[in-house]
Amino acid sequence: RTLVFKLNNGEVEWIYVTPVEMNTEWVLIDHEEINPGDTLAVDKHFSISHQQKVIPLMAN
Known part of the structure; x- marks a missing residue:
């Protein structure tokens, strides 16, 4: 299944x-x-879990 965060x-x-x-x-x-x-995080999010606190690093 396709997953996004x-x-x-x-x-x-x-x-x-x-x-x-x-x-x-x-x-x-x-x-x-x-x-x-x-x-949305759509790539390279393999170690993120549901409802995890994050500090996003935005890519261009």
């Missing part, structure tokens, strides 16, 4: 999603818990 006030929650479309650069997600402007 959503940042909420310094804490992450995991959300299972089903991509609508995807290619090598982009993924289109339509999920009721994900809104435009939300901060």
Whole structure:
């Protein structure tokens, strides 16, 4: 299953999603818990757990 982490006030929650479309650069997600402007971790998050406190490092 495809998993993303959503940042909420310094804490992450995991959300299972089903991509609508995807290619090598982009993924289109339509999920009721994900809104435009939300901060998501979609890669290199293998050691994060649900409801873990984090200090995000944003990549360009």
